[in-house]
Amino acid sequence: MKKVWIHMGYPKCFSTSLQKAFFEKHPEITYGGMGVGDHLSYANNGLEFVFQSLLQHANKPFFDRNSKEAKNIVDEFVNSTNQITVFSLETLVFPFSSLDFETITERIKLLFEGYEIHILLVIREQLGFLKSLYGEFLRMGYPETFSNFIQWVWSYRDRNFWELLNYPQVYDFLKQSFGDTNIHLQFFETWKSNPEIEINESISQLLGITNKNLPIWNDNPSLTKQEQANLLHVNQEFRRGMGEHVLFPYLNHLNRTSLERLESGYSSEEIFENILTKRLALNKMRRIPQQPFEDFYKLRAPSDDIIKRMQQEWKITNQQLMDELGTIPKVYLS
Incomplete structure (x- = not known):
């Protein structure tokens, strides 16, 4: 086989x-x-x-x-x-x-x-993952603070990831x-x-292949806190992608093949609109005055309590993974 x-x-x-x-x-x-x-x-x-x-x-x-x-x-x-x-x-x-x-x-x-x-x-x-995912959401137009993001993850856990x-x-x-x-x-x-x-x-x-020692690079580096703070400000002022209405997908460029098969009638500019607006937002992010970022990930109530409850659950499930595998990086249990 x-x-x-x-x-x-x-x-x-x-x-x-x-x-x-x-x-x-x-x-x-x-x-x-x-x-x-x-x-x-x-x-x-x-x-x-x-x-x-x-x-x-x-x-x-x-x-x-x-x-x-x-x-x-x-x-x-x-x-x-x-x-x-x-x-x-x-x-x-x-x-x-x-x-x-x-x-x-x-x-x-x-x-x-x-x-x-x-x-x-x-x-x-998990917490490092959520911080990185939040940065990716900002790229896609998400207009909420990290505190609000954490509250959403917890409050709608019956239907989200x-x-x-x-x-x-x-x-x-x-x-x-x-x-x-x-x-x-x-x-x-x-x-x-x-x-x-x-x-x-x-x-x-x-x-089971030869180790060719290929050069490994990162074409999609994470945004810095400074950049995230500015991009959040841009997203709140200029609604796009995740900040738009729910009926139009914010990753529409990934649907390009199916839209062609379905004879959608959308032009290439319409299909890639979210990519174009993302580029405009990232350019604007770099031009505006620096927004406050020192406490960018600081959580306010009720999210400060929510994150503690999240970490309690992760500690339990990560211990289960440890028991199954025998070893995992220490950060999963701290």
Whole structure:
């Protein structure tokens, strides 16, 4: 049975570096995407449709009508090579869609039926992850303070990504779905000390390929506190992306292939409007006077109490992960 590797996430855990600096560049990998040639593209439009529409967003009737074609697209690509086949999309485990993680997992199993599926999962200590994710939300137009963000995560945990921060729960679910030995967990903190050495060594060993000591770079560095403070000010003054109405997706550029298939009539400028406005906002962020940032992550009530309750829960679940794996970075238990 042919082996297929799928890097599912998490976001803000070297995902862009893996895609652009490793998977795309390694000569022993046949890489399907995303990030083939640019930051958005796949090896072909069919695969982009599979990953960006069918796996993440399509409702059941639309998925069912297109699943046979999608299976053929996957089979044609995987069987076109004798090399290791890799796909990567960091929002498969952390979906920005109406579909839950369990539904996405079932669709992966269906479209990759007949292959030995191996899952690469990179996790990050939860509070550090939320701070980095908040910065990414600011890029996408989020107009609320970090305090309000934390309160939202806690208050709407019945419907948002909160459960995905329970790492042993996610890990065990994936093992049940794909097999105990097919889930490969890596830690952001281990790689962070020396990404070039750690990523080359660990991923080459996992995939059973030659360590080429590829240069590892970061095309998407996190914003500084100063930049985040300015961008928050811009977002509050100039509504865009996440600050717009809920009916228009703030990641609409990722829907470009499905919009073309659906004969949407949207122009290229309309599809990429969120990218254009993000660039304008980032430029404005750099030009305006520096906004206060010394206490940028300081939490006010009730978020200051909420974060303590979050950390209590994470300490319990991270201990469960420690018991299961035998060792994890100390920051997960502190």
